[in-house]
Amino acid sequence: MLARIYRPAKTAMQSGHAKSRDWTLEFEPETARLPDPLMGWAQSQDMNGQVRLTFDTKEEAIAYAQAHGIPFRVTEPKAVKRFIKAYADNFAFGRKQPWTH
Numbered sequence: 001m002l003a004r005i006y007r008p009a010k011t012a013m014q015s016g017h018a019k020s021r022d023w024t025l026e027f028e029p030e031t032a033r034l035p036d037p038l039m040g041w042a043q044s045q046d047m048n049g050q051v052r053l054t055f056d057t058k059e060e061a062i063a064y065a066q067a068h069g070i071p072f073r074v075t076e077p078k079a080v081k082r083f084i085k086a087y088a089d090n091f092a093f094g095r096k097q098p099w100t101h
Helices: 058-067 087-091
Strands: 003-006 021-029 054-055 072-074
Touching: 003 058, 021 058, 054 058, 058 072
Parallel strands: 003 072
Antiparallel strands: 003 021, 021 054
């Protein structure tokens, strides 16, 4: 029952960073999901797959896992690349692509 501790990525549907600041602890699946014979939906016997805990800091998540004897793996978030571009850059003299209009 290995747990993953990570910071979730920003949702692609909105530009905000609402739920990407907290750290999440969730369990990796122990068994593969199987199709239900009647409906064909994916089913699992693993009840820990439904558990998702959120913490304010990484240290709180690690302390929780250690206090409850849960083996864990911490995944650090990747550094965000910031590319700041101004509207005036579209009309710059040293533009890499030629202006076509």
